[in-house]
Amino acid sequence: MARVRCNSCQGEYDDVSEDGVPYFHACPPVLRVRVTRDGQAQTVDLADVRPTDTVLVRRGDQELEVPAGELQRDDVRVGDVTRERADRRDENTARVGGDEELDRTTGRRRKLRARGRGVTEIADPRPRSGV
Amino acid sequence: MSIPGVRPGEKPAPIFAASGLYVTADDALLLTSHNSVAGVAIAIGGRVLDPTGRPVPFSERHVPNTDRTAATSLIRLGDGWLQSVSVGVASGTPIFGQSYVRVDVVRGGGAGQTVLGTLLEGNVSATMRQAWPGSILHGPLERGGALRALTGTDPAANTEISETVPTGARWRLLSMRFALVTDANAANREVAITFDNGTTVYFEAASGANQAASLTRQYTAAVTNVRGAAATGTGILIPLPDLVLLAGHRIATVTTNRQAGDNYGAPLLLVEESLEG
Numbered sequence: 394m395a396r397v398r399c400n401s402c403q404g405e406y407d408d409v410s411e412d413g414v415p416y417f418h419a420c421p422p423v424l425r426v427r428v429t430r431d432g433q434a435q436t437v438d439l440a441d442v443r444p445t446d447t448v449l450v451r452r453g454d455q456e457l458e459v460p461a462g463e464l465q466r467d468d469v470r471v472g473d474v475t476r477e478r479a480d481r482r483d484e485n486t487a488r489v490g491g492d493e494e495l496d497r498t499t500g501r502r503r504k505l506r507a508r509g510r511g512v513t514e515i516a517d518p519r520p521r522s523g524v
Numbered sequence: 525m526s527i528p529g530v531r532p533g534e535k536p537a538p539i540f541a542a543s544g545l546y547v548t549a550d551d552a553l554l555l556t557s558h559n560s561v562a563g564v565a566i567a568i569g570g571r572v573l574d575p576t577g578r579p580v581p582f583s584e585r586h587v588p589n590t591d592r593t594a595a596t597s598l599i600r601l602g603d604g605w606l607q608s609v610s611v612g613v614a615s616g617t618p619i620f621g622q623s624y625v626r627v628d629v630v631r632g633g634g635a636g637q638t639v640l641g642t643l644l645e646g647n648v649s650a651t652m653r654q655a656w657p658g659s660i661l662h663g664p665l666e667r668g669g670a671l672r673a674l675t676g677t678d679p680a681a682n683t684e685i686s687e688t689v690p691t692g693a694r695w696r697l698l699s700m701r702f703a704l705v706t707d708a709n710a711a712n713r714e715v716a717i718t719f720d721n722g723t724t725v726y727f728e729a730a731s732g733a734n735q736a737a738s739l740t741r742q743y744t745a746a747v748t749n750v751r752g753a754a755a756t757g758t759g760i761l762i763p764l765p766d767l768v769l770l771a772g773h774r775i776a777t778v779t780t781n782r783q784a785g786d787n788y789g790a791p792l793l794l795v796e797e798s799l800e801g
Contacts, residue, residue: 403680406790410674413561414622415590418677419774421686424782440682440784466710466736470781475684485772486591486691498562499590506691 395497396517400510401482407517408497415498417484420509427472429458436474448472482509544573544605547629551640553599553609554630558664558692558799559588559623564616566625566648570609570656572601580604585614588623592692592799598633609643612653620649621670624799627656664801665694672797678790681707685788686776688722695769696796699746702777707785710737714780717745717762722772733760737783771800 394409402420410416425436428446442448444462451469452459459468483506492508495501555568569583586597611625626645631638643656647667653659676687685702689695706713712734719727733753735741745762753760769775777788 399677402683404677404683406677407675409562410672412672412674413563413617414672414674415560415562416674416676417591417688417690419686419688421679421684421776424682424684439782442784464711466712468711468781470711473780473782475778483688485688486593488691496591503591 395514397497397512398515399482399512401478401480405515415496417486418512419483419485419506420478420481422475422477425474425476426470427474428461478509480509481507482511483507544607545629545641545643546604547572547601547606548603549600551601551629551631553601553643554628554637554639555584555586555597555599555611556626556628557586557588557595557623558592558801559590559595559618560592560670560690560693560797560799561616561618561622562590564588564590564618564623565614566611566623567614568597568599568609568611568627571607572604573607574602574604579607592690598630609656610653611644611648611655613648613650617650618648619670620647620652621668621796621798623648624664624801625654626801627654664799669694669696669796669798671794673792673794676791676793679788681787682782682784683788684777684779684782685791686774687791687793689769689771689773689775691771692800693771694798694800695773696766697745697747697764697769697775698794698796699744700764700775700791700793701742701744702791703740703742703789704735704777704779705740705787705789706735706737707783707787708738709783709785711781711783712736713782713786715743715760715762716778716780717764718774718776718778719767719769720774720776721770722774727765727767728778729762729764731760731762735760 398405406418424439430446442461446461447458448461449471450459485506487504487506491504491506494505496503566586572580574580584599589595627643629640644654644659646654646662716730718725732751742759745764747766748763751763
């Protein structure tokens with residue numbers, strides 16, 4: 394059993410679960426936020442939203458365009474969309490097609506639905522129980 | 525009652541007529557397995573009475589795949605009467621629902637292979653075998669699945685939780701627990717749990733509770749009819765329906781007003797997992 398990090402989404406997981414069943418990771422989608430930037434409507438990654446971008450929010454019963462730097466605590470951002478990653482990794486076995494990769498747990502080659510950017514083995518930061 | 529050829533008061537001669545299924549060198553046993561656990565090996569054994577009346581035992585070892593896809597072994601028997609077949613776990617410790625086997629009598633190979641009969645099918649575990657004659661045929665989805673507590677992916681910050689039902693499996697999600705740590709941006713987040721078929725959401729349950737900035741909250745979703753948040757603690761309960769999720773379906777969080785520094789912990793899921801077979 395090894396602890397690995399997905400190079401596509403940076404998620405971390407054990408390649409075999411504690412009950413001995415191999416774990417097949419699949420990257421979650423990314424969140425895109427609808428903004429108006431320099432007068433242009435577009436969607437950007439949440440981490441790329443600038444304070445000067447305006448976003449559509451629900452404030453009370455109203456929907457308003459508000460600069461991202463001036464959002465209030467009770468505003469509800471409207472229009473978020475999710476998109477699959479272009480470099481998505483999905484380790485589940487492909488019925489058809491897919492990307493072949495050496496299975497770390499069996500040593501056999503296996504067809505993954507999507508290889509993505511692969512994985513990196515990492516040290517397990519969690520404390521281990523035992524004597 | 526009189527027996528033909530036997531005089532009254534005389535014991536009948538033993539009957540040596542072979543019983544069982546007559547097979548020829550053109551026939552074979554096809555062992556098919558579906559398995560989800562690492563380190564499992566399957567043993568198949570039995571006995572054939574050859575044309576001279578001599579019992580001939582056979583045994584083979586079969587290593588199943590660990591990704592729930594089918595693995596097969598062909599066992600040649602020669603001419604004679606097949607009298608018994610038994611299949612069990614030779615190594616490893618699968619629990620009920622994690623290793624499924626079927627044994628067919630077949631003739632030919634490849635695309636032209638013909639199944640002449642099915643002798644046994646059902647789950648095998650470290651304590652349970654399948655046998656012919658004797659065992660009742662059970663499909664992989666008939667008798668419930670394996671109960672599993674599994675830890676999913678610990679997502680990076682600015683990422684939702686998303687767990688996918690593996691290829692070849694069906695899940696009944698019984699409960700799910702995870703933590704959300706919010707960053708310092710002032711916004712009320714609300715967590716919802718969704719089920720989708722890989723593309724389209726078909727179920728969503730909102731927590732009904734806000735989580736403000738710089739807080740850690742523990743979310744539990746379970747098959748229940750109540751929704752609630754602790755008065756002074758950090759727990760929030762989200763009700764789920766009792767649904768079966770097919771392979772490729774996803775269990776995910778969706779966070780209203782999520783901020784770039786918000787960080788989910790790895791989810792712990794309790795599922796009943798069945799093999800599609």
